[in-house]
Structures are given as C-alpha cells and as structure tokens.
Amino acid sequence: MTKRILFNNSPSLSLYVIITIFSIGILILPISTIPAYTTPLQSADTSESQLNQTETTAISDVESTDQTSNEGSGAETDEIPSETEMQIAEIRELISFGKVFNSILILFISYFFNKYLTIILENLAEKATNYRLLIKRVSPISRIFIWSMAIYIIIAGIIVPPFETIITIAASVGLAIGFASQDILKNIFGGFMIILDRPFQVGDKIQVGEHYGEVMNIGLRSSRIITPDDSMVSIPNGELMNQPVSNSNSSALDCQVVAEIFLPATTNAAKVKDIAKRAVYSSYFSYLNKPVVVIVLNEIHDKKFVMKLKVKAYVVDIRYEFIFKSEITELILKECNKQKLIPEEAL
Numbered sequence: 001m002t003k004r005i006l007f008n009n010s011p012s013l014s015l016y017v018i019i020t021i022f023s024i025g026i027l028i029l030p031i032s033t034i035p036a037y038t039t040p041l042q043s044a045d046t047s048e049s050q051l052n053q054t055e056t057t058a059i060s061d062v063e064s065t066d067q068t069s070n071e072g073s074g075a076e077t078d079e080i081p082s083e084t085e086m087q088i089a090e091i092r093e094l095i096s097f098g099k100v101f102n103s104i105l106i107l108f109i110s111y112f113f114n115k116y117l118t119i120i121l122e123n124l125a126e127k128a129t130n131y132r133l134l135i136k137r138v139s140p141i142s143r144i145f146i147w148s149m150a151i152y153i154i155i156a157g158i159i160v161p162p163f164e165t166i167i168t169i170a171a172s173v174g175l176a177i178g179f180a181s182q183d184i185l186k187n188i189f190g191g192f193m194i195i196l197d198r199p200f201q202v203g204d205k206i207q208v209g210e211h212y213g214e215v216m217n218i219g220l221r222s223s224r225i226i227t228p229d230d231s232m233v234s235i236p237n238g239e240l241m242n243q244p245v246s247n248s249n250s251s252a253l254d255c256q257v258v259a260e261i262f263l264p265a266t267t268n269a270a271k272v273k274d275i276a277k278r279a280v281y282s283s284y285f286s287y288l289n290k291p292v293v294v295i296v297l298n299e300i301h302d303k304k305f306v307m308k309l310k311v312k313a314y315v316v317d318i319r320y321e322f323i324f325k326s327e328i329t330e331l332i333l334k335e336c337n338k339q340k341l342i343p344e345e346a347l
Contacts, residue, residue, distance in 0.1 A: 099158050099159055102154075102158045103154045103158055103159065106150050106153055106154055106158070107150060107154075109150075110146055110147060110149075110150035113146060114142070114143055114146045114147070117142060117146070118139055118142075118143070121135055121136070121138060121139050121142070122136070122139070129317070130253070132203060132253070133201070133202070133203035133204075133251060133252075133253060136201075136202040136203045137201045137202050137203065139202060139217075140195055140202065140217070140218045140219070141195065143219075144195070144220075183236075183238065184221065186237075186238040187220070187221045187222065187236045187237045187238045188220045188221060188237070189237075189238075190236070190237030190238045190240060190241040191218065191219060191220040191221065191222075191223075191237040192220075193237075193241060194218055194223065194237060194240065194241070195218060198251075199240075199245055199247065200215055200245060200247050201215065201218070201251055202215050202216065202217065202218060203215060203251075203318075204247050204248070204249055204250065204251060204318075205247070205248035205249055205255055205318050205321070206225065206245050206246060206247050206248070207245070207246035207248070208225070208235055208239075208240060208243065208245055208246075209243065211225060211227065211233050211235065212225075212227065212228070213225035213226045213227040213228065213231075213233065214226050214318065214319070216232070218237075219237075220237075221236065221237065222234045222235060222236050222237060223235055223237060223240060228322055248318070249318050253316075253317055253318065254287045254290070254314045254315060254316055254317065254318070255314065255315060255318045255321065256290075256312060256313070256314050256315075257312075257313055257314065257315050257321050257324050257325050257328075258310060258311070258312050258325075259310075259311040259313075259325045259328045259329050259332075260308060260309070260310050260311075261276075261308075261309040261311070261329060261332055261333070262299075262301070262306050262307070262308055262309075263306065263307045263308075263309060263336070263341075263342060264306065264307065264342060264343060265298065265304075265305040265306055265307050266343065267307055267336075267341050267342060268341055269296045269307065271339065271341060272296070272307075272309055272332075272336065272341065273294045273296065273309075275332055275335045275336060275339075275341075276294045276309060276311045276328075276332050277292055277294060278335075279311075279327075279328050279331035279332050279335065280292045280311065280313045280328060282331065283324060283327050283328060283331070285315050285316055285317075285320045285323060285324040285327065286313060286314070286315070286316065286324065287313075287314040287315055287316040289314075290314040292311075292312070292313045293311075293312040293313075294309065294310070294311050294312075295309075295310040295311075295312070296308070296309055296310075297309075297310065309332070311328055311332070313328065
C-alpha cells in the first residue's frame with residue numbers, strides 16, 4: 001500500500017532508475033560491439049585504413065610472386081647442372097676400375113680357355129681317327145660360342161649399362177665400323193655364312209683358285225688351308241664367298257684320287273687296265289667300299305700319239321691322298337716294265 005503510493009507520487013524517480021539501468025547495460029556490453037556505435041568520422045577512418053591495408057597486401061603478393069618466379073628460374077638453372085652431374089656419375093660408374101678390371105679378366109680367361117680347348121680338340125681328333133673330322137668341326141663353333149658368352153657376361157653381368165646406352169653405343173659403333181671396316185665386316189659375315197651354309201668344313205680338301213689343300217681352320221676373318229707342300233695359306237672369307245670352291249671329300253673321311261699315267265700308243269690297253277685295277281686292290285691305302293674306274297684316252301704330246309691311263313680310286317683317309325697316288329703309279333709302271341709292255345725305245 002505504501003509502495004504503490006510512493007510510485008504514484010514520484011514518476012520521475014522510476015524514469016531515472018530505468019535510464020540508469022540502461023546506461024549500465026551499455027557500459028558492460030562486449031568490446032566487439034563498440035564499432036556499431038562509432039561515429040561516421042570513425043567509419044571513414046576505418047575504411048581508409050582497410051584500403052591501405054589492401055594495397056599493402058597486393059604489393060606484398062606481387063613481390064612474393066616475383067620472388068617465387070625468380071626462385072623457379074633459379075631451380076631450373078640448378079636442375080641442369082644436377083642432370084649433367086648425374087650423367088657424369090653414370091659414366092664414371094660404367095667405366096670404374098673394378099668393372100674394367102673384371103672385363104679384362106674375363107677376356108683373358110676366355111682367350112686362354114679357347115686356346116687350350118682348341119689344343120685339346122686337335123689332340124683328341126688325331127687320336128680318334130674315325131671321328132677326326134667331326135671333332136675338328138666343333139672347334140670353330142666352340143670359339144664363337146665362348147667369345148659370345150664372354151661378351152654377354154661383360155655387358156649383362158659386369159657393366160650392366162642402361163638400355164638406352166646400349167642402343168646409342170651400338171648405333172654409333174655400328175655406323176663407325178660400317179664406314180671404316182667394310183672389308184673386315186664382309187669377311188666376318190662370310191665366316192658366319194661358311195659356318196652356317198657349310199660349303200666346306202674343317203678337314204675337307206678344297207680347291208680355291210690355285211690353292212689346294214686341307215682346311216685347318218675357319219675363323220671369323222679368314223680360313224686357313226695347308227697345301228701338299230706343307231704351306232699354310234690364309235684366304236679371306238669374303239673371297240671364299242665370291243668364287244667357286246671345289247670340295248674333294250664333302251665332309252667324308254675318304255676321297256677320290258685320280259692317277260694319270262702316259263704310255264706309248266702301242267701299249268696293250270686291256271692288260272694295262274687289268275694291271276691298274278690289281279694295283280689299286282693291292283694298296284694298303286685303298287678304300288674298297290667304292291668303285292674303281294680305269295679310263296684309257298688317246299692324246300697327242302710333242303706331235304706323237306700317246307695313251308693316257310686315268311685311274312680313279314678312293315683313299316681310306318684324305319691325308320694319304322698323295323701317298324696313295326704315288327703308290328698306284330709306282331705299282332703300275334713296275335708291272336708294265338716287268339711284263340715288257342713298254343717298248344725300250346719309248347723309255
């Protein structure tokens with residue numbers, strides 16, 4: 001009752017209390033809400049400061065972009081020496097002392113192994129007469145196989161270069177060798193063709209031009225034959241591929257031997273033919289599994305008619321060719337003189 005009278009009688013006091021409470025609320029508001037009550041002048045100052053800050057940020061962004069581009073160009077510049085250094089390091093690794101030493105060691109081992117294997121095969125061929133030609137033909141194939149394996153071990157097992165390096169080096173070496181060593185390449189290619197095509201093999205008796213003899217070796221560059229005069233003749237494989245080659249035995253151990261004997265034209269041909277056949281059959285070096293042929297021809301020598309006796313027979317081993325030929329001739333002449341088939345005036 002008393003309070004109601006008080007408020008009714010004093011309205012200014014209530015208004016004062018409301019204003020005081022409102023003012024205290026404004027004072028205790030968070031500081032973050034103060035800009036909402038700033039004056040227009042303060043808002044203008046704030047906008048100007050924000051503009052300046054934006055310009056400063058843009059300038060700093062431009063400077064950072066320039067710095068980044070400069071750093072990128074510097075990185076590209078530094079990248080080139082790094083790639084060069086990597087290539088140099090790869091080359092040094094490929095030609096390091098250990099790899100070079102191991103490669104030379106493999107080549108020496110291959111050389112001596114190839115040499116002693118050839119000696120062993122030759123000795124074995126001389127002892128096993130029936131298999132002499134077969135053993136001798138293994139020699140050139142074994143040499144190619146050993147050197148091929150040595151090169152493969154050096155490249156794939158020791159050096160181990162990148163595939164791109166192999167292609168590059170192979171192309172460069174092939175181009176250089178192709179221009180500088182055409183004759184050598186032709187001979188090497190001829191050697192491979194002789195081994196693959198086999199027009200003749202080691203141990204055969206061949207006639208090449210004016211050279212006749214037994215094939216002793218078929219190499220990559222040349223082939224060697226030994227003549228009846230015990231002379232070693234080396235013939236480039238390129239020439240062997242470009243001219244006719246006569247093979248007497250064609251990989252067989254026996255071969256045909258032709259002995260020619262000139263007698264007077266008045267000699268009894270039937271008796272001479274019979275003597276020739278008996279001479280062949282009585283020879284220790286005769287191979288009787290093949291036929292014996294005796295041919296009688298009439299020729300003119302020094303304006304005189306003569307009878308040419310041609311005896312074709314096979315020798316048991318090609319190495320006895322000339323011994324067999326000499327023995328046949330000697331036996332025929334001896335028997336003809338014994339039977340007096342040759343007139344004394346013709347001697």
